[in-house]
Amino acid sequence: MTQPIEKIETPKGERFIIPIGPQHPALKEPGHFEFTVDGETVKDATVRLGYVHRGIEKATESRNYIQNLYLLERICGICSHTHAMTYSLGVEKLAGVEAPPRAQAIRVIVAELERIHSHMLWLGVAAHEAGFDTLFMYSWRDRETVMDLLELLSGNRVNYSANVLGGVKFDITPEQAGDVLKGLDFLEGRNRHYLDVVSNDALLLGRIRGVGVMTQADAERLGAIGPTARASGVALDVRIDAPYIAYKDFQPALITETAGDLEARFKVRVREIEESIRLIRLLLEHLPEGELVARMPRRIPAGEAISRVEAPRGEAFYFIKSNGTDTPARVKVRTPTIFNMATVLSLAKGLQLADMPMILVGIDPCFSCNDRMVTVREAERAETWTWNELREHGIKVYQR
Amino acid sequence: MSNLVDQITAGLKTWARVNSPWVIHFNSGSCNGCDIEILATLTPRYDLERFGVKLQGSPRHADVLVCTGPVTRQARERLIRIYEQMPEPKFVVAVGSCAVSGGVFEGCYNVMGGIDRVIPVHAFIPGCPPRPEAIIDGVVKLLSSLQSPAPVQPIMGPDGGKA
Numbered sequence: 001m002t003q004p005i006e007k008i009e010t011p012k013g014e015r016f017i018i019p020i021g022p023q024h025p026a027l028k029e030p031g032h033f034e035f036t037v038d039g040e041t042v043k044d045a046t047v048r049l050g051y052v053h054r055g056i057e058k059a060t061e062s063r064n065y066i067q068n069l070y071l072l073e074r075i076c077g078i079c080s081h082t083h084a085m086t087y088s089l090g091v092e093k094l095a096g097v098e099a100p101p102r103a104q105a106i107r108v109i110v111a112e113l114e115r116i117h118s119h120m121l122w123l124g125v126a127a128h129e130a131g132f133d134t135l136f137m138y139s140w141r142d143r144e145t146v147m148d149l150l151e152l153l154s155g156n157r158v159n160y161s162a163n164v165l166g167g168v169k170f171d172i173t174p175e176q177a178g179d180v181l182k183g184l185d186f187l188e189g190r191n192r193h194y195l196d197v198v199s200n201d202a203l204l205l206g207r208i209r210g211v212g213v214m215t216q217a218d219a220e221r222l223g224a225i226g227p228t229a230r231a232s233g234v235a236l237d238v239r240i241d242a243p244y245i246a247y248k249d250f251q252p253a254l255i256t257e258t259a260g261d262l263e264a265r266f267k268v269r270v271r272e273i274e275e276s277i278r279l280i281r282l283l284l285e286h287l288p289e290g291e292l293v294a295r296m297p298r299r300i301p302a303g304e305a306i307s308r309v310e311a312p313r314g315e316a317f318y319f320i321k322s323n324g325t326d327t328p329a330r331v332k333v334r335t336p337t338i339f340n341m342a343t344v345l346s347l348a349k350g351l352q353l354a355d356m357p358m359i360l361v362g363i364d365p366c367f368s369c370n371d372r373m374v375t376v377r378e379a380e381r382a383e384t385w386t387w388n389e390l391r392e393h394g395i396k397v398y399q400r
Numbered sequence: 401m402s403n404l405v406d407q408i409t410a411g412l413k414t415w416a417r418v419n420s421p422w423v424i425h426f427n428s429g430s431c432n433g434c435d436i437e438i439l440a441t442l443t444p445r446y447d448l449e450r451f452g453v454k455l456q457g458s459p460r461h462a463d464v465l466v467c468t469g470p471v472t473r474q475a476r477e478r479l480i481r482i483y484e485q486m487p488e489p490k491f492v493v494a495v496g497s498c499a500v501s502g503g504v505f506e507g508c509y510n511v512m513g514g515i516d517r518v519i520p521v522h523a524f525i526p527g528c529p530p531r532p533e534a535i536i537d538g539v540v541k542l543l544s545s546l547q548s549p550a551p552v553q554p555i556m557g558p559d560g561g562k563a
């Protein structure tokens with residue numbers, strides 16, 4: 001006769017918490033997560049951000065409009081062009097200037113090349129978290145092609161510095177356009193292969209199919225944006241909803257999936273690469289002739305402007321307030337990751353601990369642009385604020 | 401006799417260290433630009449692993465700490481803790497203009513400046529971000545200096561980490 005196995009009770013009120021970060025092999029950037037687990041199952045999750053908060057918004061107030069262009073480009077090294085472009089669009093709106101058509105087209109070409117590089121980077125990192133290092137190495141090898149194209153056009157691999165206020169800094173010659181098209185042909189072939197891998201590879205599907213399902217209602221309730229939301233069937237894309245610059249004439253197709261799991265997020269991003277390739281080809285074919293820069297006034301007239309751009313991870317939003325001098329009075333930056341972070345915390349509940357890196361990477365997190373604030377009391381001790389404290393603080397500050 | 405043994409073991413250690421340095425990467429406030437270039441050095445086109453360099457998750461197994469970004473006030477304590485957890489002898493490489501001097505973020509209220517404000521640095525690799533080739537060059541220079549009779553000495557910033 002077998003003995004009945006004694007059930008081990010955890011003492012009431014005791015929780016087992018696994019801290020991850022801020023330095024952890026699964027995180028490329030510092031963020032701190034705490035997972036409350038019961039066995040292998042995650043019961044609760046909290047996140048602590050702010051390790052990369054640098055104080056950029058405040059710094060913009062002491063630098064002039066042109067200096068800020070280079071500062072804001074360095075909010076994030078992955079979507080640097082997006083930040084510089086959103087800022088330029090805002091300032092141009094304040095000054096009542098519109099970039100010439102050729103400059104608009106070049107901005108879009110660089111933005112779409114950036115989207116390709118960002119999604120391929122993500123594909124590699126996500127595959128790496130799934131333990132599929134072969135795909136990581138392949139996608140990063142192919143990503144070098146996009147980096148070469150960006151370097152060919154701008155002279156730099158990461159912070160391309162394509163924008164100036166009122167236009168762009170470099171032209172695209174016919175020879176360069178030919179090289180870009182050649183690179184795109186190669187990428188298109190590889191991308192078809194990746195779509196095949198993420199929809200048919202049995203081992204990868206074991207890690208991603210049906211994992212972390214977010215319904216459309218949940219995505220809307222949690223305020224998800226970008227590819228994360230589109231993988232749950234939310235039709236949301238600034239390029240289509242509120243077209244800016246050359247997107248008005250060259251519309252991308254809206255790419256959505258309905259499943260809402262990790263597989264759908266892989267597919268959405270891989271299919272977006274395809275769409276970007278199509279768009280760049282179209283733009284290179286119909287590149288308008290003309291100037292590269294419109295004349296900007298020295299002083300930006302007083303006023304307020306907002307600008308919205310679809311970054312690779314979702315909507316980037318800038319609010320710029322000018323007081324008529326050569327420095328802005330306030331620049332407010334809103335970036336996508338912080339809105340998708342809520343989905344990580346709510347999806348985590350009930351899943352296996354081993355799925356956590358995949359769930360986190362599924363939103364394509366970028367901490368460098370999402371760290372909003374930090375309180376430092378002494379030189380080395382930083383404090384965490386709860387949501388309610390933060391809310392009250394916000395109300396108090398803005399009542400004045 | 402014991403002198404000779406010491407010499408031989410010291411030579412052996414340097415040989416092992418130079419042939420297979422294990423690297424840990426910490427981002428103390430960077431914009432990601434430098435981080436993705438470091439990652440790119442490990443991927444097929446640049447393949448830093450051909451020098452025996454291996455990226456390592458735990459500071460306790462690492463020989464070289466590769467830092468990116470300026471040091472933010474919140475990350476400072478962590479950076480020091482990771483540095484202290486590494487076994488001797490340890491080497492620090494600062495990658496990117498931010499890590500060298502604070503770069504474009506110099507003057508932001510939450511930024512303390514370059515890595516050398518907080519921990520001693522052996523090698524500085526400037527650039528925003530440095531190209532993968534530059535990062536490889538920096539690491540190779542550091543490694544070859546370890547074999548020479550006068551290896552590089554670490555540099556500590558102006559206020560000795562008390563900032």
Ligand code: SF4
Binds near residue numbers: 077429497529530
């Ligand atoms: S040096 Fe440039 S790329 Fe590197 S972290 Fe600083 S701003 Fe980013």
